[in-house]
Amino acid sequence: MVECFARDEPPTDKFRGIPGLYIKTDDGGVFATETPDPITPGEFESISLGLDAANIPYDDYWEYMHKVYDARQLAVMKNEDLVQTIRLITSSHCPIGCKFCSSTRFLAEAAGDKQKVLRLSPQQMLLLVKQAVRSHPRVTAIFFDDDDFLQDRDRALEFCALVHAEIALRGLRFLCLSRTDNVDAELLRVMSDVGFRLIIYGVESFSEQLLIDADKKVRSAHPAEQARWAVVSALSAGITPLMNLILFYPSAREADVVATVDSAVELVREGARIAVYPYVEAYPGSRLLMEAPEVKEKHFAIDGIKFRIPWVVVPKDPAVAFLGRRALQLKPRILSDIKRRCGWLGDVCNPIDSLALFLAVYDLLGRSTRSIWDAIETVVGSVTYPLADHPCGPPVSRRKLASVARGGRVLAA
Numbered sequence: 001m002v003e004c005f006a007r008d009e010p011p012t013d014k015f016r017g018i019p020g021l022y023i024k025t026d027d028g029g030v031f032a033t034e035t036p037d038p039i040t041p042g043e044f045e046s047i048s049l050g051l052d053a054a055n056i057p058y059d060d061y062w063e064y065m066h067k068v069y070d071a072r073q074l075a076v077m078k079n080e081d082l083v084q085t086i087r088l089i090t091s092s093h094c095p096i097g098c099k100f101c102s103s104t105r106f107l108a109e110a111a112g113d114k115q116k117v118l119r120l121s122p123q124q125m126l127l128l129v130k131q132a133v134r135s136h137p138r139v140t141a142i143f144f145d146d147d148d149f150l151q152d153r154d155r156a157l158e159f160c161a162l163v164h165a166e167i168a169l170r171g172l173r174f175l176c177l178s179r180t181d182n183v184d185a186e187l188l189r190v191m192s193d194v195g196f197r198l199i200i201y202g203v204e205s206f207s208e209q210l211l212i213d214a215d216k217k218v219r220s221a222h223p224a225e226q227a228r229w230a231v232v233s234a235l236s237a238g239i240t241p242l243m244n245l246i247l248f249y250p251s252a253r254e255a256d257v258v259a260t261v262d263s264a265v266e267l268v269r270e271g272a273r274i275a276v277y278p279y280v281e282a283y284p285g286s287r288l289l290m291e292a293p294e295v296k297e298k299h300f301a302i303d304g305i306k307f308r309i310p311w312v313v314v315p316k317d318p319a320v321a322f323l324g325r326r327a328l329q330l331k332p333r334i335l336s337d338i339k340r341r342c343g344w345l346g347d348v349c350n351p352i353d354s355l356a357l358f359l360a361v362y363d364l365l366g367r368s369t370r371s372i373w374d375a376i377e378t379v380v381g382s383v384t385y386p387l388a389d390h391p392c393g394p395p396v397s398r399r400k401l402a403s404v405a406r407g408g409r410v411l412a413a
C-alpha cells in the first residue's frame with residue numbers, strides 16, 4: 001500500500017486483499033475489505049514496546065510548549081512540572097462503552113467485536129518508562145494516555161512498587177486518565193508517593209440522571225457522589241484531579257446543567273481543575289451519534305476541497321440548546337471582563353476558560369455568579385469583583401427560556 005502511494009498509483013484492486021480497509025469507489029461508494037483478526041497480546045506488546053521515543057523530537061515540542069504557557073498559566077493549571085512530558089499508552093482500550101465515547105469502539109469495530117482488552121505488564125510499563133527517560137533525559141513527567149489507566153488496580157499497584165524501587169526515577173512525575181470508580185484511598189496514596197501529580201477523571205456531569213443516560217456504568221448507586229468523592233480523595237492524597245465535563249449533554253435539562261456547574265465550582269475552590277466540553281463532540285463510532293436527533297456539522301475547505309463533518313450533538317431540550325448557544329456567544333465578552341478584573345495578560349487557560357462559560361450560563365439564567373467569581377479568585381489569587389451579579393449583559397428572562405422550552409421560536413441571536 002505504501003509503495004502504491006509512493007508511486008502515486010490510485011487505490012486499485014491490489015488493496016482489496018488487505019483486511020481492515022475502506023476504499024472509496026469510482027461511483028462515490030465505499031468498499032470494505034475483510035474484517036481483520038483481533039490484535040493478539042504478542043502483537044500489542046511488540047507495537048507498544050517498539051515505540052522508539054528517541055525518534056520523536058520531544059525537545060522541540062517542549063520548547064514550543066514553554067512558549068505557549070508562561071509561569072502564571074502553568075501555576076493556574078497546576079501543571080508546573082508537567083510540561084516536559086512524554087505520552088505512553090499501556091493498554092489497548094477501555095471496554096466500558098459509554099454512549100458518547102468513540103474510542104471505546106475503535107478496536108471492536110475494526111475486529112468485529114472480538115477485540116479483548118490488552119495490557120502491558122507492570123514490568124513492561126517500567127521498561128517503557130526507562131526507555132523514554134533514557135531517550136530524553138530532560139523529561140519531567142510521563143503521561144499515561146490510556147483511556148482508563150487504572151482499569152486494573154493490581155497492575156497499577158505493582159507498577160507503583162516497581163517505580164518506588166527505582167532510585168533513578170525519583171523526582172519523575174506521572175499523570176494519567178481514570179474513571180471515578182477505579183480509585184480508592186490506598187491506591188491514591190501509593191500513586192502519590194511515587195510521583196503521580198495529576199489524574200484526569202472522566203466525570204462528565206454531576207447530574208445522576210445524565211450519568212445514567214450516558215451509560216457511564218459507574219459502580220456506585222450514586223455516581224455523581226462517587227465522582228465528588230474521587231476528586232476530594234485525590235486532593236487529600238496530594239494529586240490534582242482534573243475533571244472532564246460535558247455541560248450540555250444531549251438529554252440535559254436546566255437542573256442538570258446547574259448541578260454540574262455548582263459541584264464543579266465548589267471542587268475548583270477546593271483545588272480541583274476542570275476542562276469543560278460544552279457539547280458532546282460527534283465522534284463517528286459512538287453509539288450516541290448513531291441515535292442523535294440533531295448533529296451540528298462543521299464545514300471547511302482544504303486546498304479548495306470542501307469537507308462536511310459531524311461536529312457536536314445538539315441538546316434535545318430547546319431551552320438548553322438555546323442556553324448553550326447564547327452562553328457560547330457571551331463567553332468571549334466574559335473572558336475579557338475576567339482578564340480585566342484579574343489583570344491577566346495574554347490568553348487565558350483552564351480552569352478560567354471553563355469558569356467563563358459557567359459565568360455566561362449563570363448570567364443568562366439570572367443566577368448568582370458569586371461562587372464562580374470566588375472560584376476565579378481562588379485560582380488566580382486576586383480579582384476585582386463585579387458590583388452587580390450580571391456585569392456582562394442582562395440575563396435572559398425566565399419567561400423567554402420557558403417559552404423556548406415550550407417550543408417557542410428559538411432566536412438566532
Ligand code: SF4
Nearest residue numbers: 094097098101104147
Ligand atoms: S469510561 Fe471513558 S474511555 Fe471508557 S467508554 Fe467511558 S468515556 Fe470512553
